[in-house]
Amino acid sequence: MKELSSFLAQQRQDHLYRHRRVVDGPQSVEIKVDGKEYVSFCSNDYLGLASHPQLVKAMQQGAERYGVGSGASHLITGHSHAHHALEQELAEFTGRQRALLFSTGYMANLGTVAALLDRHDSVFEDKLNHASLIDAGRLSDARLLRYAHADIGSLSSQLDSSDASTKLIVTDGVFSMDGDLAPLPELVKVSQQHNAMLMVDDAHGLGVIGKHGGGSPEHFGLDSDQVPILVGTLGKAFGTFGAFVAGSDDLIETLIQKARSYIYTTALPPAVAEATRAALQLVKTESWRREHLTRLIERFRNGAAQQGLALMPSSTPIQPLVVGEAEQAMAVSNALLDKGFLITAIRPPTVPDGSARLRITLSAAHSEDHVDRLLEALAAVTRDVCTHEPLREFSQ
Numbered sequence: 336m337k338e339l340s341s342f343l344a345q346q347r348q349d350h351l352y353r354h355r356r357v358v359d360g361p362q363s364v365e366i367k368v369d370g371k372e373y374v375s376f377c378s379n380d381y382l383g384l385a386s387h388p389q390l391v392k393a394m395q396q397g398a399e400r401y402g403v404g405s406g407a408s409h410l411i412t413g414h415s416h417a418h419h420a421l422e423q424e425l426a427e428f429t430g431r432q433r434a435l436l437f438s439t440g441y442m443a444n445l446g447t448v449a450a451l452l453d454r455h456d457s458v459f460e461d462k463l464n465h466a467s468l469i470d471a472g473r474l475s476d477a478r479l480l481r482y483a484h485a486d487i488g489s490l491s492s493q494l495d496s497s498d499a500s501t502k503l504i505v506t507d508g509v510f511s512m513d514g515d516l517a518p519l520p521e522l523v524k525v526s527q528q529h530n531a532m533l534m535v536d537d538a539h540g541l542g543v544i545g546k547h548g549g550g551s552p553e554h555f556g557l558d559s560d561q562v563p564i565l566v567g568t569l570g571k572a573f574g575t576f577g578a579f580v581a582g583s584d585d586l587i588e589t590l591i592q593k594a595r596s597y598i599y600t601t602a603l604p605p606a607v608a609e610a611t612r613a614a615l616q617l618v619k620t621e622s623w624r625r626e627h628l629t630r631l632i633e634r635f636r637n638g639a640a641q642q643g644l645a646l647m648p649s650s651t652p653i654q655p656l657v658v659g660e661a662e663q664a665m666a667v668s669n670a671l672l673d674k675g676f677l678i679t680a681i682r683p684p685t686v687p688d689g690s691a692r693l694r695i696t697l698s699a700a701h702s703e704d705h706v707d708r709l710l711e712a713l714a715a716v717t718r719d720v721c722t723h724e725p726l727r728e729f730s731q
């Protein structure tokens with residue numbers, strides 16, 4: 336085990352060591368961590384639904400009706416009425432023929448890419464795609480090509496020189512560590528010109544952006560012919576757990592036959608599906624959550640601009656502040672912790688070298704006062720910790 340301890344020592348030395356904080360009590364913007372209270376600005380609970388009483392109640396009732404474990408995979412005896420109803424409701428919500436539940440977004444991505452492609456095919460991925468999409472490309476039999484972030488020219492030239500039988504373009508809808516939107520209308524055009532399929536993982540868009548929470552396809556006004564493969568996760572804006580793929584009847588039937596991460600795994604607990612059905616109702620009916628969130632984003636960006644803080648260009652609840660080196664990102668994060676704010680530093684390899692950052696996320700559960708207090712704390716911390724003010728120098 337000597338190699339392991341030297342690896343761990345090196346991680347520490349490089350300020351890349353990761354450790355887990357222990358959370359007590361419900362997921363919320365006011366959160367108890369390692370016994371202390373903080374205001375959290377780093378969860379993906381964008382709509383503040385993770386501990387909503389209606390979700391809790393739906394889960395309790397689901398457990399009473401179905402028990403706790405699903406007992407088997409979907410193809411054996413694990414596919415309950417709760418799963419089935421949720422799939423139908425998600426299909427309707429996304430305007431697709433069908434939807435298929437997976438246990439996690441990671442598994443949805445692995446299963447979908449591998450099911451659709453074989454060794455004669457190629458998958459084209461944005462360089463900043465989520466790790467699960469990159470892994471999906473790597474683990475499939477297809478050839479993986481990565482194009483420069485949001486760069487249609489880079490993608491087009493890769494497509495031009497490809498002789499793959501089937502081509503699949505894969506992108507995050509909202510980039511998870513940067514908060515920017517994929518150029519979906521251009522990607523649709525390129526996919527049609529090259530007869531390539533387009534898959535959009537909208538883990539951070541669905542429920543959050545678009546007037547009705549329809550995510551980046553709704554934001555850009557794109558339909559199911561234009562974005563034929565749509566992935567959503569349920570552990571973020573929906574506040575629960577799990578994921579789904581939405582698309583045509585043929586797509587969903589193919590995944591049921593072939594997606595190994597669908598077939599060879601236990602169905603998620605039906606009570607979780609019941610809680611998600613309750614979440615979907617709130618996503619659809621309580622548009623004030625999105626409206627409040629939009630106002631908070633504006634307030635935060637305006638306040639940061641007044642301080643000269645160089646936020647990344649993002650209109651979503653993901654508002655990263657790039658610091659640069661991992662060590663300094665940790666220092667800023669720790670200084671904020673001392674002031675009562677929980678914002679984890681995101682370091683390589685999650686983000687490229689030299690772009691360690693605070694991934695600040697806003698939630699509909701935040702108040703304007705929370706945002707104002709965060710801005711005050713950021714002003715103090717960037718003044719104290721960053722003597723040469725790299726935060727203010729950073730430009731894209």
Ligand SMILES: *Cc1c(COP(=O)(O)O)cnc(C)c1O
Nearest residue numbers: 439440441465467511536538568
């Ligand atoms: C979080 C995330 C996933 C993984 O979803 P889980 O359900 O947490 O496994 C997939 N894709 C993107 C873009 C994500 O941000």
